Amino acid sequence: MDNVNLKKLAKELNLAISTVSRALRDSHEISQETKDRVKALAAKLDFQPNPHASSLRRNKSRTIAVIMPEIQNNFFSQVMNGVEDVAQKKGYHVLIYLTHEDHNRESDILHLLRNGRVDGLMISVSNSTSSFEYLQGFQDTEMPLVFFDRVCDSMDVPCITTDDTEAAFKATEHLIKAGCKKIAFLSMAGNLSISTRRRSGYIEALAKYGLTSDELVVECGPDDELNRKNIAALLQNNTPDGIFAAIERFAINTYEVCNKRGIQIPEQVKVIGFSNLEAVALFDPPLSTIVQPAYEIGKEAAAVLFKIIDKKNLLDAEKKIAIPSRLVIRASTTTIQAKSHSIA
Amino acid sequence: MDNVNLKKLAKELNLAISTVSRALRDSHEISQETKDRVKALAAKLDFQPNPHASSLRRNKSRTIAVIMPEIQNNFFSQVMNGVEDVAQKKGYHVLIYLTHEDHNRESDILHLLRNGRVDGLMISVSNSTSSFEYLQGFQDTEMPLVFFDRVCDSMDVPCITTDDTEAAFKATEHLIKAGCKKIAFLSMAGNLSISTRRRSGYIEALAKYGLTSDELVVECGPDDELNRKNIAALLQNNTPDGIFAAIERFAINTYEVCNKRGIQIPEQVKVIGFSNLEAVALFDPPLSTIVQPAYEIGKEAAAVLFKIIDKKNLLDAEKKIAIPSRLVIRASTTTIQAKSHSIA
């Protein structure tokens, strides 16, 4: 059975194609009677306008793209959840692209999206991205663009992030107040703003409490095995009494190493990390975390993107939005280990 | 700056639009010299063909859709990962739609996709889906379609699943061999095939070991609070010594209740559940799981979908693929609790 289109409706109703089109879009130029006839038949035949024809003619795709390093991670999947919610309510479709932290893939994807496939896109850049030139080049195309979480500060593009510096400061301060004297920071490799900001918060906190000489930064990456090796070396050589993981994965790696080596958390080393995994409340011991407002970031990023797409004016305050993270204290950073676990 | 299109290239090169189009597609009707000229200019101006015009003309969108209940869950995000990998390699784009277990949303989405926006789609149906009539209606459109994980057996559509019955049998058998006499099964509400199959495995195992009279099924759903209430009542009233959770979420809920009530796992009750969360190895105690081959399911589903799209013949064996799950035993089901945790 062939697809039903405007031509078929028009012939059946003895009307011109344009009349049918207008009737379906509730144009004032069409009488109510005709509208009713058209809509009745359209409903009966379950007519859906061809999106490509429409997009071609109107130069609008009603589609946005989300480009992120991975999806197998609660932070990014929550972001996606927020984006999808907003988009679906607005009648937009969402394309998803995963870079797996590969800037070549990122560049290829951006190239693919240059010619009208999407009305706009949001991106969280890969940590292997050193040069932003292809992003710059992309910006010249006037394509609506929003950064989230992992942003590129040097570009004049709206950014939706969390208050990384403050959150990192608070997390470090929490460790200090819990009695830690030698705090290590597990940083993400690369020089993304998110990394430098979190490190800044760590260093500022050390400075405030006169611990500057105990600065201890270890770079980690996407390779679990390598991370565990580095963390093991860290624990062996520097015997820190506190570890602050910039990324959920690194906190997990720390737990794995401690379990294997029989190092007691929190007695020997306290651990805190950025994480959006609710189940950390069930860890042994429950992991203290900085929880990012991932869903809200997704919603906000989508909202801002749609404002740009709809050519609404963006207030300056809307161009750089930082939604605060939440510090959730659990047994991994408290001296007296609670026996009953809190529910996330 | 306007978008560059075939017309602009043609004018610049003093060629016809059709020649440019053919040159870019490496048609044999075009001389090598002309091809080189065209491609050089196209590269220089960074020409990307307008996808809507192309899709309209060729009646091909190079896009597939993935419809799933949620993304904030390691199983589904791993599936998505697999799908995206395959699609990206094939030069296809991936639209994502989340139903949040709402069959109305599911039905709406299917309606939206009727008219050419995608070349095919894969779906894991929501558990609120009781009638499959809109799925049936969809099938009549000849749209390439693949089910994954949560399938609809009554329809003649390729299904990529895991061996739910066998896996559930093995999990239950494992509990029995670990000494459990009274095993409760936390089932997902609704009557999806996945639910009935997992329950069958549970019941078959009970039967094999003569425990049929101890059958104990509790229905759970997406509401954590309600689940915890039901699980608490189960523990209070029936004092099972083993719990088998059909869904990751229910296992988590079980841990939460046990923690709050001070019920010891595995001493008082052993717990096992379907789960794709690697971090369960860090739980207190580490959770035994049935791990589904989520990434492979995504890859396989995409591969089958593309075969249908490309009108390749599907072997019968490819129409119902069940990739085996993996049973991972940890301390939550072993009598002697290991002090060092295994790494996932």
Added chain:
DNA sequence: AATATTTACGCAAACGTTTACGAAATTCGC
């Protein structure tokens, strides 16, 4: 050398929609 074949390109019609413009038919102002 005349015909047949191949090579290399242009013309123009699609694909299904939207929309500027024009033209009947109706209503209104007076």
Added chain:
DNA sequence: GCGAATTTCGTAAACGTTTGCGTAAATATT
């Protein structure tokens, strides 16, 4: 009841691509 405004609809040209067909020129065939 005549011109003007309004309502209601049709004609046709876009949007950018693909592709069947035609046609010159070049080459091959006899």
